[in-house]
Structures are given as structure tokens and as C-alpha cells.
Amino acid sequence: MTAMGRVGVLLLNLGGPDKLEDVGPFLYNLFSDPEIIRLPFRWLQKPLAWFIAVRRTGKSQENYKQIGGGSPLRRITEAQGKALQEQLTALGQEANIYVGMRYWHPYTEEAIAQLTTDTLDKLVILPLYPQFSISTSGSSFRLLEKLWQEDPKLQRIDYTVIPSWYKQPNYLRAMAELIAQEIDQFPNPDQVHIFFSAHGVPKSYVEEAGDPYQQEIEECTYLIMQTLKRPNDHTLAYQSRVGPVEWLQPYTEDALQELGAKGVKDLVVVPISFVSEHIETLQEIDIEYREIAEEAGIHNFKRVPAPNTHPLFIQALADLVIDALEEPNLKLSQVTQMKKKVKMYPPEAWEWGMTTSAEVWNGRIAMLGFIALIIELITGQGLLHLVGLL
Numbered sequence: 139m140t141a142m143g144r145v146g147v148l149l150l151n152l153g154g155p156d157k158l159e160d161v162g163p164f165l166y167n168l169f170s171d172p173e174i175i176r177l178p179f180r181w182l183q184k185p186l187a188w189f190i191a192v193r194r195t196g197k198s199q200e201n202y203k204q205i206g207g208g209s210p211l212r213r214i215t216e217a218q219g220k221a222l223q224e225q226l227t228a229l230g231q232e233a234n235i236y237v238g239m240r241y242w243h244p245y246t247e248e249a250i251a252q253l254t255t256d257t258l259d260k261l262v263i264l265p266l267y268p269q270f271s272i273s274t275s276g277s278s279f280r281l282l283e284k285l286w287q288e289d290p291k292l293q294r295i296d297y298t299v300i301p302s303w304y305k306q307p308n309y310l311r312a313m314a315e316l317i318a319q320e321i322d323q324f325p326n327p328d329q330v331h332i333f334f335s336a337h338g339v340p341k342s343y344v345e346e347a348g349d350p351y352q353q354e355i356e357e358c359t360y361l362i363m364q365t366l367k368r369p370n371d372h373t374l375a376y377q378s379r380v381g382p383v384e385w386l387q388p389y390t391e392d393a394l395q396e397l398g399a400k401g402v403k404d405l406v407v408v409p410i411s412f413v414s415e416h417i418e419t420l421q422e423i424d425i426e427y428r429e430i431a432e433e434a435g436i437h438n439f440k441r442v443p444a445p446n447t448h449p450l451f452i453q454a455l456a457d458l459v460i461d462a463l464e465e466p467n468l469k470l471s472q473v474t475q476m477k478k479k480v481k482m483y484p485p486e487a488w489e490w491g492m493t494t495s496a497e498v499w500n501g502r503i504a505m506l507g508f509i510a511l512i513i514e515l516i517t518g519q520g521l522l523h524l525v526g527l528l
């Protein structure tokens with residue numbers, strides 16, 4: 139305890155399957171989230187999530203097999219929490235650290251149950267995503283808002299939220315240092331092409347729902363290059379597209395092929411939206427994109443490690459917590475306002491069940507939807523392709 143009283147830090151992350159048997163239920167949880175699949179009908183969410191999870195599990199398990207049979211996200215996030223606690227203690231700020239994952243253990247609900255029994259005086263909510271997206275931090279904030287509304291014990295905790303933090307100077311320094319270490323291993327470091335690969339989101343998130351993610355990614359790329367102070371050429375592209383709807387462009391695979399065709403031979407990939415190693419770095423970049431790059435003639439392909447427990451990165455997290463404790467509180471409900479009034483799911487206009495006629499239409503559309511789902515289940519074609527998920 140310090141002058142601030144008993145402080146807690148809630149670290150938010152996505153979560154990942156610990157072992158192969160977890161892949162199916164993890165995918166079901168992920169696709170059950172309306173911030174991941176934005177459907178106009180809430181009742182369709184769970185059957186669709188189940189269907190997509192069943193269809194995707196085999197392929198996804200193959201990928202997890204290639205990285206040792208599970209996600210390292212929990213282990214790394216817990217190590218980040220421990221390092222953050224030690225750094226805060228060194229700076230004179232004792233704190234309890236809690237890890238709350240969105241789609242797998244330890245779930246956000248478990249972290250909340252723990253922290254309500256710890257009688258905290260102040261809680262800092264810190265998402266482990268440098269940039270805000272509706273689909274990541276936004277989804278976790280929305281869940282927390284719901285938990286807060288339901289629990290009077292939580293309402294008594296004085297808390298503040300950090301919405302995004304890609305401008306944090308020590309984070310930028312950590313990224314620049316990790317990039318410099320990698321390019322300096324090449325015979326001609328200044329000739330190496332620096333390839334920023336961000337996790338993508340569907341284009342409609344940005345263009346229709348006002349997700350600030352793309353703007354924050356672009357600014358973050360610019361700030362890292364400014365901090366790096368090297369003359370290298372660089373590219374920003376988006377990875378991990380799911381389904382045939384348009385996602386943010388250029389796609390990583392296309393951009394790699396284009397650079398190969400232009401004669402780029404030396405390239406380092408910087409995973410820019412992740413702060414830990416996980417399937418998208420260890421399998422997708424290190425295995426799939428490496429293969430594409432090598433086929434395109436990029437013979438010297440390297441990847442910059444995620445910040446993980448890099449001391450400058452842990453310092454950045456500690457700075458964020460200490461600054462948040464000193465600044466005025468930011469509430470969960472204020473965050474979406476700040477983030478350019480993003481339209482979280484469901485848009486208000488879709489609030490159904492308020493009138494008798496709406497109930498009648500709900501019923502009719504539900505019947506039609508179920509028929510469409512049955513057709514899809516039998517033929518493997520139709521509705522799911524229309525909504526752009528398969």
C-alpha cells in the first residue's frame with residue numbers, strides 16, 4: 139500500500155487456447171462476440187458462432203500444432219504482469235496485477251471476481267493493445283461496462299481507463315530498439331526494407347462504424363520510424379484477414395509479393411498491433427508469410443520480436459499506470475465518445491422488442507433466418523457467404 143491506497147491494474151488481452159482441445163471452444167467464444175461479427179440479428183450470433191467454430195477448428199488446430207500445440211499468450215501476459223508489478227514497486231508504487239482475457243482463461247469475469255474481493259482503492263484498466271479497435275479494446279470495455287452495471291461492489295471501486303497508448307515514448311523506444319537490433323544483423327542495414335504488419339479489421343469497421351484503428355496504426359508506424367531515425371524504406375500492410383469481405387488494405391501477402399517483384403531482397407517484418415508472441419506472429423508471419431516472401435524473391439526475411447517483457451516496454455506500461463493514477467479518471471462510458479464516437483454493436487436503431495409490431499417482425503425474420511441457416515448447413519452455401527464469413 140502507498141499514499142494512493144491499495145492499487146490494482148487490470149491488464150486486458152484477447153486470450154488464446156492453451157491446448158489443441160481448447161481451440162474449438164475458444165473460436166466459439168470469439169465468434170459469439172458481436173464486436174467480432176457484426177450481425178443485425180442478435181439471435182443469430184450463437185448458432186453462427188457455433189457453425190463457424192466447427193468449420194474452422196480443424197484448420198486452426200493445424201496452425202496451433204505448428205507452434206507447439208497452444209497459444210503462448212497467457213504465459214507471456216502473466217510474465218508481463220509480473221515484470222510490471224516489479225517495475226512499479228521499484229518506482230514506489232505497490233500494485234496488484236490482474237489479467238483479464240476476452241475469449242479464454244483467465245477470463246475477464248474471473249479477474250473481476252478476484253479484484254472485487256481485494257478491496258481496492260483505485261483500479262487502472264490497461265488494454266494490452268497499443269491501438270484502439272472496436273474488435274479488441276472496444277469489446278473488452280463493453281464487457282466491463284456490462285459487469286459494472288450489474289455489480290454494486292464494482293461500482294464502489296474508483297477506476298480509470300487507458301483507451302490506447304501507441305504514442306507512449308518508451309513503447310516507441312522499445313519498438314525502435316527491437317527493429318534496430320534486427321536490421322543491424324544484415325550486411326547493409328540501411329538497405330533493409332522495414333515491413334510493418336498490423337492485424338487487419340474489416341474495412342466497414344473504419345468506414346462505417348468509425349473505428350479509429352487504421353488512423354492509430356498509421357500514426358504509430360510514423361512515430362516508430364521517427365523514433366528509429368534510420369533512412370530505411372518502409373511499408374505498412376494488414377494481415378490475418380478472415381472471410382471474403384474487404385478488410386483494410388494493402389493485404390500483407392500482396393504487399394510482400396509486390397516488394398519481391400520490385401527486387402527487395404532484405405526485409406524485416408514488424409508486428410505492430412501485438413505486444414506478445416502468439417499464433418499471428420509465430421505461425422502466420424514466421425511460417426506463412428515467410429514462404430510467400432521467399433517465393434517472391436525476398437531471400438533474407440526476418441521478423442522483429444514482439445515487445446514481450448523487453449525492459450523499455452515494461453517501463454512504458456509502468457509509466458502508463460503512474461500517469462493514469464495522477465490524471466483525472468476516464469470512465470468506460472467516456473471512452474467510445476473519445477474514440478470519435480465509434481458505433482459499438484448493436485447500433486441503437488436495432489434495439490428490438492420494444493413494440494408489438496417489432497415483436498411480430500422479429501418472429502418472422504427469425505423464421506426466415508433459421509430456414510436460411512438450415513439451407514447453409516445442408517449445402518455449405520448461402521447466408522454465411524452473404525455476410526462474408528466463409
Ligand SMILES: C=CC1=C(C)c2cc3[nH]c(cc4nc(cc5[nH]c(cc1n2)c(C)c5CCC(=O)O)C(CCC(=O)O)=C4C)c(C)c3C=C
Nearest residue numbers: 152153154155174198209211271273337339380411416417
Ligand atoms: C490488434 C489485434 C487484433 C485485432 C484488431 C483483431 C481483430 C479480429 N480478429 C478476428 C479473428 C480471429 N482472431 C484470432 C486470433 C487472434 N487475434 C488477435 C488479435 C487481434 N484480432 C490475437 C492476439 C489472436 C491470437 C490469439 C492466440 O491464439 O494467441 C483468431 C483465431 C486464430 C485463427 O483461427 O486464425 C480468429 C479467428 C476478427 C474476425 C477480427 C476483426 C473483426
Ligand SMILES: [Fe+2]
Nearest residue numbers: 152337378418
Ligand atoms: Fe484476431
Ligand SMILES: [Fe+2]
Nearest residue numbers: 378417418422
Ligand atoms: Fe490468423
